Amino acid sequence: MATNRLACHDCHRIVDPDEEVCPYCGSNSLTEDWAGYVVITHPEESEVAEKMEVTEAGEYALKVR
Structure with a gap:
């Protein structure tokens, strides 16, 4: 994962x-100011995906400022 x-x-x-x-x-609201990194592979089976309201597999930031 690149830091930028x-x-x-x-x-x-x-x-x-x-x-x-x-x-x-x-x-068009993108930022470098984020923290936490999670890869969700099976959103339909993931408690994290449910809490984040994610329905598609992918790479996500846990906190975006």
Whole structure:
């Protein structure tokens, strides 16, 4: 995981630093100011995914500032 990756304020997805718009939700609210990293592989079976309201597998930031 590169330290300069961005997180989306809206969906918490982790995206590459060259992205200007989140490819997952279309938001342009991306930030380097995030903490915690989780990979959700089976959201339908994950308590973390349920708490985060995540329905798709992927890489997510736990906290986005």
